[in-house]
Structures are given as structure tokens and as C-alpha cells.
Amino acid sequence: MLEFAILGLLHQSPMHGYELRKQLAGVLGGLRSISYGSLYPALKRLHAAGYVSTDEPDPRAPLPADAPPLTGRRGKVVYTITAEGKERFHELVSQAGPEAYDDGGLFGVRLAFFRHTAADVRLRILEGRRRTVERQREGLRASLSRTRERLDRYTLELQRHGLESVDREVRWLAELIDRELTDSERRRGDGADRGDPPAPPGEAPERP
Amino acid sequence: MLEFAILGLLHQSPMHGYELRKQLAGVLGGLRSISYGSLYPALKRLHAAGYVSTDEPDPRAPLPADAPPLTGRRGKVVYTITAEGKERFHELVSQAGPEAYDDGGLFGVRLAFFRHTAADVRLRILEGRRRTVERQREGLRASLSRTRERLDRYTLELQRHGLESVDREVRWLAELIDRELTDSERRRGDGADRGDPPAPPGEAPERP
DNA sequence: CGTCGATGTATCGTTCCGATACATCGATCC
DNA sequence: GGATCGATGTATCGGAACGATACATCGACG
Structure with missing residues (x-):
């Protein structure tokens, strides 16, 4: 469900994770918000699948068990949808099976992106x-x-x-x-x- | 949330897991049902905590990696609330903090057991x-x-x-x-x- | 007599959430 | 000037709940 929503939002313009969360809450009508514990893992999955790209080219130095304070250069990350991501979104947006309407949550998201349907x-x-x-x-x-x-x-x-x-x-x-x-x-x-x-x-x- | 609902139902009479699930769906208004993937782990937790007892006195023979068919004497299990469970339920039922009404799901369950409140x-x-x-x-x-x-x-x-x-x-x-x-x-x-x-x-x- | 639907127990992998930690930055207050 | 506060921002951890699935028993009905 998140996959669909994130791709749909990034389809309109690149965004930070934080902004993504706010937009998502707005689109869903304010009641249903989503938590970071869902958002960032989902973004990670989408990144791994090649559907979104980040501007920061993975500065993941191993540094295993280093200094506990760990002043970790926390930079902002802008997520952008890739060509594969757009393809994936259009594939998802054209599905009309039971999964699109049996679950109320997903149905809401589908409705929010009906202009692409x-x-x-x-x-x-x-x-x-x-x-x-x-x-x-x-x-x-x-x-x-x-x-x-x-x-x-x-x-x-x-x-x-x-x-x-x-x-x-x-x-x-x-x-x-x-x-x-x-x-x-x-x-x-x-x-x-x-x-x-x-x-x-x-x-x-x-x-x- | 499940903890409360299960204790509430078992408070009225002992039940099988299956029956528990049906009653739960009925009480919640039919829309919100719960899955076995939530129910049985929850029952296990309640059993471990001593809030419910089962009639079958744990026939968990180890038999590690035995015959793949594994004809495992699957018996029916009746769950009964214990004295500690009743105590726990009355403790929960008298709480009126934000957790009781901020989440709509839990609020519904609370309302369903208002006659004990x-x-x-x-x-x-x-x-x-x-x-x-x-x-x-x-x-x-x-x-x-x-x-x-x-x-x-x-x-x-x-x-x-x-x-x-x-x-x-x-x-x-x-x-x-x-x-x-x-x-x-x-x-x-x-x-x-x-x-x-x-x-x-x-x-x-x-x-x- | 076979098979079909209801009853029944249980686990697996996954998704999602709530809480929390950490970090930066602008505004506002004293 | 500097302290502090709220918004912005990234990220993880443990746990709760889900969906799908496997397996098993049993009564009913053709």
C-alpha cells in the first residue's frame, strides 16, 4: 500500500521523507497518518528495487562499534522516482483486482490517485x-x-x-x-x- | 487491545480460539475482524502471563525434525480465564487514560465491554x-x-x-x-x- | 462413499506502528 | 548575545497484527 502511495507522490515531484509523510497524511484525509517506522523501511525497499533514487550516493561507511557518540553526518535525503518507478506506478495504477477495493486503506489511496487512473x-x-x-x-x-x-x-x-x-x-x-x-x-x-x-x-x- | 478483548470474552464463558474469533467479530460490529495470526500468539502471551488456562496440559513433546508427515494429535483447546486474569481485566476496565480513546479500535472494544465499566x-x-x-x-x-x-x-x-x-x-x-x-x-x-x-x-x- | 463446508489449531514472513534517539535550523524571548 | 523552543529531518528497535497457508476432524448431503 505504501509502495503505491509513495510512488504516486514522488511521481509529482521529488521530496524528503518528512514532506512525504505530511503529504501522505493530507491526501488520506488527515485521519490515517503513517509512521516513520513504516515510511523509511518502505523507502529502503523501493530504493533497493530501483524504483526511487536518492541524491546522497550511499555514504554508508561500515565503522562497526565506533565511538558511542557517533556524530554521524546526518544529511538530508531527497528521493526521486526513477523511470522504472514510473513504469511500476503505471502498472499498479491500472490494476483493478479485489486487492484494490477489498482493503479500505488501499482503496483510499487508489481514490486519491484516480486522476492517474x-x-x-x-x-x-x-x-x-x-x-x-x-x-x-x-x-x-x-x-x-x-x-x-x-x-x-x-x-x-x-x-x-x-x-x-x-x-x-x-x-x-x-x-x-x-x-x-x-x-x-x-x-x-x-x-x-x-x-x-x-x-x-x-x-x-x-x-x- | 486483543488482550482486553480476549479477557473480556473469556470473562463471560470459556471458549475455543475459533469461537473467540467469531464472537470478537460480532462484538466489533462485523467490520473489524481479527486474524489467527494475531489471536493465537495473543492467547499464548496470556497463557504465559497466567491470565488464561487451557484444558490440555501441554502435550508438547519435543520430537525435533521427525517424520515430515508429522501426524500431530491436534486436539481442541478450551481457554478459561484464571483468577489473575479476572483481576487483570478489572484493572484494565477501570483505566480511563488516553490510550482508551485515542485509538478507535481500542475504544470500540472498550465500548463493547461498557457493561463491566x-x-x-x-x-x-x-x-x-x-x-x-x-x-x-x-x-x-x-x-x-x-x-x-x-x-x-x-x-x-x-x-x-x-x-x-x-x-x-x-x-x-x-x-x-x-x-x-x-x-x-x-x-x-x-x-x-x-x-x-x-x-x-x-x-x-x-x-x- | 466421497467430498464439501464448518470447525478447529497453528506458524511463517511481512507490513506497519509507537516510541525513541539524534541532528539542524530559524524564531522568539530575556 | 545566547538560550531555548518548535519545526524540520533521518533513522532504528521491538513488538503487534495481518494475510496466507497447512493441517486436522467431523457432520451433512447427494
Whole structure:
């Protein structure tokens, strides 16, 4: 999941790890942040795989068990996506399998980078997500109506609130799907009538 | 977090690991389930700490690198909470620090076992949770109004939906707190007027 | 009688998190 | 001038939880 998000952000511009973390929190809606204990290992993996490059060309002198103070020339590191990284990102961004929508976290990240995602893939992910959440909702409904009498009021409230949340998410997804369909239809119409380019919708208009 | 939930469930009756997992999923509202990769290590920890006991008295014969098929007499194991475990649970259930409400997952579990929690602790946890979520909401609002123009419509939708969810949670918590206060007042009144026992509210009425 | 789904125990490798240490730099305060 | 404080910044450690998987038993159903 992090792999996708990091490549997506670096795709826009090179960054420090610190900045990466802040952007990530912003994109995910502020609730879900990520910790350094995930970020730096992930960057290391991406670097090892050749998907990102650093400006500092590995000043990793061994110095084993040296002076305990260890004044270790801690320099700032700028991470840049490589050509292979961009390729990898476009490969990831065009996947629409269950892994893209079964996990809510990854789905959020996918949605945040929808502007790099083809229209048909967008639609498949949204519909997949809807089905997943609908199934959750049905399970929840069944469980609730089965055990309503045996639950104390706190557990009941918890489940009621959870069910309402899931319900709202389904409606939200339905709206997104609707808009997606309307846009694609309008785009087809325009394309046939006037030959407009099929620009992905929702792109922030460039402000010169 | 698991420690609390497991002890809470075993507090009601002894169970197999499998049953434990199902109950846990039910209590948490069906969305958040937990995997065996968490459950069995957690049970092992609790067993090592002396908080739960098993019926099978450890038939762990060494047999190192024996026959690869290894027909290993896999018996069912019933986990039972010990006296130390009950003590531990009551210790945990009376804590109202930030750890009880800063993490949403743990908060959910705490709420699910509110019927074992004293009224003042309940109130402190609910109010703490409300403050936490309110802070999240303010951060989200600020971030959204700051960056509204630069976001594409998908990210915007993501944040809008997130904000609405958080908003709903705040209102939900406010309702729970209100009820808590009303009940405690009513309870005081009843106690003074008629000497009713201070039974915790919301208990499922026993059906004989 | 076979096989299929539910019940059941358990581990492996991996991802991710929380806490923490260390370091630099600008602003603000006294 | 200098002290201190918060933001920026890199990094690791131990542990918690996950997803996938293997293995095993058993009742039901065709």
C-alpha cells in the first residue's frame, strides 16, 4: 500500500521523507497518518528495487562499534522516482483486482490517485468497492437482527452506528459511480459531436 | 487491545480460539475482524502471563525434525480465564487514560465491554473520545479549507466524506454522553427517593 | 462413499506502528 | 548575545497484527 502511495507522490515531484509523510497524511484525509517506522523501511525497499533514487550516493561507511557518540553526518535525503518507478506506478495504477477495493486503506489511496487512473479502471474499482461494502452491510444487518435482544445497549449502539456508517459509504459510492457514468456518457457525446479530447474529469484546472 | 478483548470474552464463558474469533467479530460490529495470526500468539502471551488456562496440559513433546508427515494429535483447546486474569481485566476496565480513546479500535472494544465499566469511567472515556475526534475534525476542516482549490475532485470527495463521517461520530458520542448524564441523574434521584439499586444501565434484561 | 463446508489449531514472513534517539535550523524571548 | 523552543529531518528497535497457508476432524448431503 505504501509502495503505491509513495510512488504516486514522488511521481509529482521529488521530496524528503518528512514532506512525504505530511503529504501522505493530507491526501488520506488527515485521519490515517503513517509512521516513520513504516515510511523509511518502505523507502529502503523501493530504493533497493530501483524504483526511487536518492541524491546522497550511499555514504554508508561500515565503522562497526565506533565511538558511542557517533556524530554521524546526518544529511538530508531527497528521493526521486526513477523511470522504472514510473513504469511500476503505471502498472499498479491500472490494476483493478479485489486487492484494490477489498482493503479500505488501499482503496483510499487508489481514490486519491484516480486522476492517474483510466476511466474504465476507475469504474471497476468503484463498483468493486461498492459490492464489498454492500456485502459488509448485509452481514452486519443479519447479525444485528439476529442478536438484537441479547445485546446490551452499548454494543447495540456500536453496531447501529457502524451500520449507518457503512450505509452512508454505500450511498457515497453510488453517487461517485453515477457521476462517473454521466461523465463518460457526456464525454462520448462530446467526442462524437465535437472531437473533444477525453481529458480525465476532476483535474484541478491549471492556474497560470 | 486483543488482550482486553480476549479477557473480556473469556470473562463471560470459556471458549475455543475459533469461537473467540467469531464472537470478537460480532462484538466489533462485523467490520473489524481479527486474524489467527494475531489471536493465537495473543492467547499464548496470556497463557504465559497466567491470565488464561487451557484444558490440555501441554502435550508438547519435543520430537525435533521427525517424520515430515508429522501426524500431530491436534486436539481442541478450551481457554478459561484464571483468577489473575479476572483481576487483570478489572484493572484494565477501570483505566480511563488516553490510550482508551485515542485509538478507535481500542475504544470500540472498550465500548463493547461498557457493561463491566463503572459509570464515571464510562463518562470519562466517552468525553475523551469526543475530544479526540473533535480535534481530528478541526484538523480536517482546516486542511480542507486550506487546500480546497488545489485538490482534484476525487481527493476532495474523499476528504469531504471523511469529514462527514467524523462529524457524525462526534454527534453520536454527544448523544451517548447525554444519555449517560441523564441516566446518572435519574439514578441519583431514584436512589434518594426510593433506594433503588444502582444497576448499570443498558444491561440486557434477563429472560427467564 | 466421497467430498464439501464448518470447525478447529497453528506458524511463517511481512507490513506497519509507537516510541525513541539524534541532528539542524530559524524564531522568539530575556 | 545566547538560550531555548518548535519545526524540520533521518533513522532504528521491538513488538503487534495481518494475510496466507497447512493441517486436522467431523457432520451433512447427494
